Amino acid sequence: MNLTPQTIAGLAEHLESAELLARDVTKITDEHPGMDWDDAYAIQDEIRRRKEAHGQRTVGMKAGLTSFAKMKQMGVDTPVFGFLSDYMSRPEGGEIRTSELIHPKVEAEICVVTKAALKGPGCHLAQVMAAIDFVVPAVEIIDSRYRDFKFDLKSVVADNTSAARFVVGSRMRALDELDLRTLGVVLEKNGQIAAMAAGAAVLGHPLTAVVMLANHLGARGQELPAGSFVMTGGVTEAIAVQAGDHVNVRFQDLGSVSMRFV
Numbered sequence: 001m002n003l004t005p006q007t008i009a010g011l012a013e014h015l016e017s018a019e020l021l022a023r024d025v026t027k028i029t030d031e032h033p034g035m036d037w038d039d040a041y042a043i044q045d046e047i048r049r050r051k052e053a054h055g056q057r058t059v060g061m062k063a064g065l066t067s068f069a070k071m072k073q074m075g076v077d078t079p080v081f082g083f084l085s086d087y088m089s090r091p092e093g094g095e096i097r098t099s100e101l102i103h104p105k106v107e108a109e110i111c112v113v114t115k116a117a118l119k120g121p122g123c124h125l126a127q128v129m130a131a132i133d134f135v136v137p138a139v140e141i142i143d144s145r146y147r148d149f150k151f152d153l154k155s156v157v158a159d160n161t162s163a164a165r166f167v168v169g170s171r172m173r174a175l176d177e178l179d180l181r182t183l184g185v186v187l188e189k190n191g192q193i194a195a196m197a198a199g200a201a202v203l204g205h206p207l208t209a210v211v212m213l214a215n216h217l218g219a220r221g222q223e224l225p226a227g228s229f230v231m232t233g234g235v236t237e238a239i240a241v242q243a244g245d246h247v248n249v250r251f252q253d254l255g256s257v258s259m260r261f262v
């Protein structure tokens with residue numbers, strides 16, 4: 001850790017205000033080049049603490065920058081992890097208000113709910129498979145608080161990995177009914193295909209993102225409790241949206257998830 005607790009608290013407030021006011025800011029490493037990974041996650045933890053103190057429940061975890069398409073789009077090479085709050089959830093088929101966001105982009109994500117606790121370090125794929133209750137599709141609406149989505153990994157970790165909104169689909173499936181590697185995903189914007197991929201785009205297997213999350217938490221003395229909702233990260237590059245757009249994502253064997261931006 002290179003930042004003082006006061007600086008961490010100040011940066012958490014700065015980034016949370018940018019989110020709540022939908023106003024972009026410059027990436028925080030410009031002012032704090034010495035910031036390390038622990039500082040970055042400490043800022044994210046402080047944002048989470050602030051939200052929970054205001055009564056907003058943490059309802060899930062997310063992995064980000066897990067697909068090769070996303071890593072290439074953002075010019076980075078390591079997955080990152082963040083949290084999801086209750087107020088970020090929107091109903092399937094509903095409306096997303098763009099006036100509350102800076103420059104939203106959509107991502108198609110394969111998600112899971114767990115039925116057993118996972119604790120790293122040393123957590124592996126078989127343990128994760130045994131802990132999966134069911135698989136659900138979702139769309140994440142990311143909204144970096146950084147101007148033009150220009151950031152480095154530490155800045156984006158501090159900014160809770162651009163988490164803003166998410167829409168969970170209504171069809172759930174058991175893991176053994178699916179082949180998560182070959183599961184096809186087609187992302188349509190305004191009736192036209194904008195991107196497509198298969199599950200293997202996410203780290204070779206989407207559950208690898210859950211393995212990494214459990215090991216990441218374990219390294220920090222935390223676990224992923226039973227009943228956790230986890231988003232494994234966008235399978236394709238993120239697609240920019242604006243008011244008037246309609247997004248529909250077709251997930252093989254898992255139905256569709258749609259929403260309108262107003």
Ligand code: OOG
Binds near residue numbers: 142163
């Ligand atoms: C960071 C968040 C990425 C994903 O699914 O890859 C993410 C960003 O690109 O702003 O959520």
Ligand code: MG
Binds near residue numbers: 107
């Ligand atoms: Mg995402």
